[in-house]
Amino acid sequence: EAGVAQSPRYKIIEKRQSVAFWCNPISGHATLYWYQQILGQGPKLLIQFQNNGVVDDSQLPKDRFSAERLKGVDSTLKIQPAKLEDSAVYLCASSSYREGKAFFGQGTRLTVV
Amino acid sequence: SQKIEQNSEALNIQEGKTATLTCNYTNYSPAYLQWYRQDPGRGPVFLLLIRENEKEKRKERLKVTFDTTLKQSLFHITASQPADSATYLCALVDTDKLIFGTGTRLQVFP
Numbered sequence: 001e002a003g004v005a006q007s008p009r010y011k012i013i014e015k016r017q018s019v020a021f022w023c024n025p026i027s028g029h030a031t032l033y034w035y036q037q038i039l040g041q042g043p044k045l046l047i048q049f050q051n052n053g054v055v056d057d058s059q060l061p062k063d064r065f066s067a068e069r070l071k072g073v074d075s076t077l078k079i080q081p082a083k084l085e086d087s088a089v090y091l092c093a094s095s096s097y098r099e100g101k102a103f104f105g106q107g108t109r110l111t112v113v
Numbered sequence: 114s115q116k117i118e119q120n121s122e123a124l125n126i127q128e129g130k131t132a133t134l135t136c137n138y139t140n141y142s143p144a145y146l147q148w149y150r151q152d153p154g155r156g157p158v159f160l161l162l163i164r165e166n167e168k169e170k171r172k173e174r175l176k177v178t179f180d181t182t183l184k185q186s187l188f189h190i191t192a193s194q195p196a197d198s199a200t201y202l203c204a205l206v207d208t209d210k211l212i213f214g215t216g217t218r219l220q221v222f223p
Contacts, residue, residue: 004156033211042119042202042213043157056210091156095211101147102204102211104156 002026006092006105014113018080021108025073025094031055032069033102034077035091043091049075082112115140117214119203125220126193134188134217136203141212143205146179146186151200151216160201161188193221 005024013019025032030051035043046065048055051072060067064083069075079086089109093102116139126132136146145164149157163170163179163186170177176189190197198221203214 035213042117042215045210045212048210050209056208093156093211101159101162102149102157104158106154107156 004092004094004103004105006090006108008108009106010109010111012111012113013082015084016081018078019082019110020076020078021090021092021110023075023077023092023105025075025092026096026103029094029096029103030072031095031097031100031102032075033091033093033095034067034075035093037089037091037107039088046077079110082110084112086110087112115207115212117141117203117205117212119201119214120217121215123218123220125222128194128221128223130193132190132193132197132219132221134201134219136186136188136214138184138205138214141184141205141207142181143207145206146177147204147206147211148175148177148186148188149202149204149213151202157202157213190219193219195221195223197221 032049034046037043046060047057047067049069067077089107091107093104095102118137147162148160151157163177174191178187200216200218202216
């Protein structure tokens, strides 16, 4: 079974530039999560999708972050414009049912300079 | 406010001893709680899930307890090995959202 795929693995951008991250979840997984993990902290939920719909995006900074899940499969997370404090690892995860274990990708390490 | 707290300081133990990690939560009523392991540069990996009506769950050298009265979960690794060194995260489901704690770094030395 293929795992959760994320790209790119690393990204360095200047502040005020835009960036996009891509996630391909495990086939058949209805739930998809995007987390932001700052060094030394636990993952912070940015947005959670159930199929095409958004379950929660209360911690997504909507003035600069956006996310979509195409046809209930792949997802993209975009930041525009980026700030220095957006430097973090962005993790994508998926799960097959409500209480099920979440499978994570390797993450994208974003550095904003 | 809602919080999930784990020991912020690293836990250092000697090989062969039992490591015990704590997860305390405030203002949540989770139906179940999960534990994950995270190695540097990698995403978290699921270890165990325990439901609110289960007091204890075991898997090989791992044991998890869940006390809904104390709002606490304990995670034990018996006969710890240097390969167990990693960050351990607890997570709970609140209104269908998967929320993570702050994580505790475990270092097992020979």
